[in-house]
Amino acid sequence: AQRVTQPEKLLSxxxxxxxxxxxxxxxSGSPELxxxxxxxxxxxxxxxRHISRESIKGFTADLNKGETSFHLKKPFAQExxxxxxxxxxxxxxxxxxxxFGTGTRLTVIP
Amino acid sequence: DSGVTQTxxxxxxxxxxxxxxxxxxxxxxxxxxxxxxxxxQGLQFLIQYYNGEERAxxxxxxxxxxxxxxxxxxxxxxxxLELGDSALYFCASSQYSGLTxxxxxxxxxxxxxx
Numbered sequence: 001a002q003r004v005t006q007p008e009k010l011l012s013x014x015x016x017x018x019x020x021x022x023x024x025x026x027x028s029g030s031p032e033l034x035x036x037x038x039x040x041x042x043x044x045x046x047x048x049r050h051i052s053r054e055s056i057k058g059f060t061a062d063l064n065k066g067e068t069s070f071h072l073k074k075p076f077a078q079e080x081x082x083x084x085x086x087x088x089x090x091x092x093x094x095x096x097x098x099x100f101g102t103g104t105r106l107t108v109i110p
Numbered sequence: 111d112s113g114v115t116q117t118x119x120x121x122x123x124x125x126x127x128x129x130x131x132x133x134x135x136x137x138x139x140x141x142x143x144x145x146x147x148x149x150x151q152g153l154q155f156l157i158q159y160y161n162g163e164e165r166a167x168x169x170x171x172x173x174x175x176x177x178x179x180x181x182x183x184x185x186x187x188x189x190x191l192e193l194g195d196s197a198l199y200f201c202a203s204s205q206y207s208g209l210t211x212x213x214x215x216x217x218x219x220x221x222x223x224x
Binding site: 004043044045046049086097098099100101102103 | 113114154
């Protein structure tokens, strides 16, 4: 069965410090992974997907199949990065739903 | 605003009652997804419709049902409500029937069952 684990409910870092939000998944096949973000008073929105291998707003995430992880990283945190971050898994290419983790609330301290 | 619209934003009702949550997808999107987010839980997938037809089903209770109408808006019906049904219900839409990874979410409907 698919499962996404985000071990940290809350994470606080100082502005300019590196940040890493952890995500581990459980899936027997080849997963597609995503990070969604919800800023204050805004809707949940896609941040990035592993298949695109892109950097969005300075964030990157690498799929590590050996460790079944998809941690989100940014070298220098900014105050505007404060938000709720959700890791999500799609079990099959073209599958019709996403499995979400419970989310991590990131607070960047000025 | 051509984004996903959900009504009502807040709803308070009693156990045993029935409620209907409504969702209008983004203009041009044919797929609608419903998710439930309970306290300290991630978003749980309930059901998906594509162009009026049910496409995928998740952990949706038998007391819950949904449909998508010809104008593509969707309704989630929750009946015989229990305290544990209190949650934030999100609707999301996408253009395609299969998942491309990007869902566009509404602001959610917060249901409180007393």
